[in-house]
Amino acid sequence: MKTRHLQSEASAAIKPNEPSPERCRENVDVVVVGGGAAGFFAAITAKEHHPGLRVLILEKGSEVLVKVRISGGGRCNVTHACFDAAELTTHYPRGHRELLGPFHRWQPSNTVQWFEERDVALKTEEDGRMFPVSDRSSSIVTCLTEAARRADVKVRTGLEVRRVRPLTAGGFILELRNAPPLRCRRVLWSAGGMKAGPTTDMFSRLGHHIVEPIPSLFTFKVRDPLIEGLQGLSVEEVTAQLVGTKIRCEGPLLITHWGLSGPAILRLSAWAARELHASKGSLACTIRWIAHVDDPMQALKTFQSRNNKKQVSNTSPFSLPKRLWQRMLASVNHPTGKTWCQMNRAQLETLTNILMCTRFKVIGKSRNKDEFVTCGGVHLREIDFKTMESKILPGLYFAGEALDVDAETGGFNFQAAWTTGYLAGRAMAQRF
């Protein structure tokens, strides 16, 4: 894990020719950098806890909440129906330890209630993902923008914060692109996933360590005769493992026209994000097609003895798509039309090996279009997870994907944004 740390300027005073506090055009109490899920939640929470505060969201784009709008295929997977804080943390490859306390303070049941109190009911799908009943992300966008308007949170778009400068007397000056600097007393950095560059360098100079940002949540490009032409087929419960590691994930698997996808693969890509990023070329994964059958050889033999006269290609002991099962049989030289009693021990053994551990060469990674996140960001040991305040620079707070926190798919990434945003907003309000 790489972290970047440049020469510290955390305590540097304002230098000549740089904006002095007096030349700043405005004085606000709290500036929230980034009009995304975490920023809106924090700003609304701060104002609702302390209505007298002047809270301003600065968004560099022309619109706010862009990711909320496009999330979940336009439906916004707001959170996950997992209401036990400890269990919830198991879905976070980065942040699982640090998020336990925050999830005891703000977890999916609070999120559900928050939206319901603002007239947006959520529904739970079979796999636990929660969406607005309307199935439209615009319900969430409207709810957040309305709540911000009612709470009198100011929002300005088209303003990019280039630099956060701490003042020796307390408070901050924010340098903006194409606009005069701004002065404020507290800053929440909720500008989403970082990219190595000026922002990470700026935080490094302020004394923070930035864990190298890399992508997470992708699918695997695979070319293999076993799955060729089977796009669209899914298998209920597989175990996917990255070869050469102990990282192994369970879940449904989807065969696509370019390779392997579905929750098991996306989970694996999240838990093995660093390993996948570091590997140069020779990547491979294995699939156990029947995750919960302890002894497939025995299961095959028992099935064989009970179904002797039946055609193997039409009767599988496991719940696998028929065309995939037939491909497996073809690879053990057991042609269509033959019966179970015609299958010899060697074929049973080879079939067992395929079912237990098919190895696929991964020739590339594709970004999962439905959800992707950044793994990496502000180092978690430098954050007080009760308040989301920086331990390096008091008055500076972090929330959302800017932190080295990310999750599997399923609404967990937004939940981290709501939780950290809420805690930061409440803590900032309590500091005045």
Ligand SMILES: Cc1cc2nc3c(=O)[nH]c(=O)nc-3n(C[C@H](O)[C@H](O)[C@H](O)COP(=O)(O)OP(=O)(O)OC[C@H]3O[C@@H](n4cnc5c(N)ncnc54)[C@H](O)[C@@H]3O)c2cc1C
């Ligand atoms: C296509 C897609 C679909 C997704 N679907 C889901 C889903 O259904 N469920 C789920 O849980 N997660 C989903 N995610 C992940 C989720 O969107 C993020 O984890 C979440 O948006 C993070 O919230 P955030 O507020 O930290 O950052 P963001 O939502 O990225 O918001 C940060 C904002 O800050 C602004 N900004 C950046 N730099 C500056 C600056 N210097 N000055 C001012 N403004 C700045 C950005 O323009 C942006 O608007 C999806 C992600 C993608 C890409």
